[in-house]
Amino acid sequence: MSLLKLENLSVTFGNFRAVDQISYSVNEGEVLGIVGESGSGKSVSSLSLMGLIDYPGKVSADELTFMDQDLLSMPEAQRRKITGSDIAMIFQDPMTSLNPCFTVGYQIIEALKTHQGGTKKELKKRAIELLTLVGIPAPETRLSAYPHQLSGGMSQRVMIAIAIACNPKLLIADEPTTALDVTIQAQIIDLLIDLQEQKQMGLVLITHDLALVAEVAHRVIVMYAGQIVESGPASEVFSAPQHPYTQALLASLPESAAGKARLEALPGVVPGQYDRPKGCLLSPRCPYATDHCRNVEPASQGPLERQVKCHTPLNAQGRPAA
Ligand code: SF4
Ligand code: MG
Numbered sequence: 001m002s003l004l005k006l007e008n009l010s011v012t013f014g015n016f017r018a019v020d021q022i023s024y025s026v027n028e029g030e031v032l033g034i035v036g037e038s039g040s041g042k043s044v045s046s047l048s049l050m051g052l053i054d055y056p057g058k059v060s061a062d063e064l065t066f067m068d069q070d071l072l073s074m075p076e077a078q079r080r081k082i083t084g085s086d087i088a089m090i091f092q093d094p095m096t097s098l099n100p101c102f103t104v105g106y107q108i109i110e111a112l113k114t115h116q117g118g119t120k121k122e123l124k125k126r127a128i129e130l131l132t133l134v135g136i137p138a139p140e141t142r143l144s145a146y147p148h149q150l151s152g153g154m155s156q157r158v159m160i161a162i163a164i165a166c167n168p169k170l171l172i173a174d175e176p177t178t179a180l181d182v183t184i185q186a187q188i189i190d191l192l193i194d195l196q197e198q199k200q201m202g203l204v205l206i207t208h209d210l211a212l213v214a215e216v217a218h219r220v221i222v223m224y225a226g227q228i229v230e231s232g233p234a235s236e237v238f239s240a241p242q243h244p245y246t247q248a249l250l251a252s253l254p255e256s257a258a259g260k261a262r263l264e265a266l267p268g269v270v271p272g273q274y275d276r277p278k279g280c281l282l283s284p285r286c287p288y289a290t291d292h293c294r295n296v297e298p299a300s301q302g303p304l305e306r307q308v309k310c311h312t313p314l315n316a317q318g319r320p321a322a
Helices: 042-049 076-085 104-115 120-133 152-164 182-199 210-216 234-239 244-251 291-295
Strands: 002-013 016-027 031-035 057-060 063-066 087-090 170-174 202-207 219-224 227-233 307-309
Touching: 002 042, 002 202, 016 042, 016 202, 016 219, 016 227, 031 042, 031 210, 042 170, 042 202, 076 087, 076 104, 087 152, 104 120, 104 152, 120 152, 152 182, 170 182, 182 202, 182 210, 202 210, 210 234, 219 234, 219 244, 227 234, 227 244
Parallel strands: 031 202, 031 219, 087 170, 170 202
Antiparallel strands: 002 016, 002 057, 002 063, 219 227, 227 307
């Protein structure tokens, strides 16, 4: 069953398109990976789903629905109810997402209270269950801890406990492990995937870590400069990328870059507000760019479940087909 559906969603700040007409859906029990360099619009697009784009940002879409309910036209209060319970989000830095002034127990119980009732005793019991579920040792004693008394990994576990407190159907995780030590990162991802499978949640995993997405995602979306440049089943996109940008991202992974001096995807950076090129947005960085690319923006092509936005998608040998 489809949980979230968006069609031609854009987020604009003045005349800058931070997110430019993206379309995708997330199903129950599905892990969707969204990858791209910083500045590609990954986070902004997710914040827009949560209704977290502040003025002067503007969100528009032909469709933005959660379980067939129109998120854009519903009253603000109703939307907040959905985005606080059925859809939950975990951010990059647990230290800044937790309130330093309140204990862990207080913050989890507040999250529980907002969406389900219960006596003080019941709420406390549920908070302990949640801390146990996310693998926090001695949960009873942790309830009275303040965020600064926890390690980064423990704080992110608490954030996950808060996010799943209301049994969300969809969890959006924006770079959930970037701020953590490498050894802790894998544990947090394992925890997220465990919970996702147990609860059959939809999970949107936003990351610049392609290797991670290749490992855990069912489907993947590759974003560049606010646009989706390639999408499809993760196994297909990673084994036979059709977009030059995806190819470059994959080539920059450590294992394929053995012997190469540089690890960056392509020379240059994602264009910003004032340096958006004409034609294909990748054309200044693309090794296959032609004059046609520099003048005419490519349309997305291919079946809905395997799209690529390039004039000459790469073939199985990794070369432009035409
Ligand atoms: Fe490269 Fe041209 Fe394809 Fe853009 S349209 S990605 S410039 S080959
Ligand atoms: Mg981001």
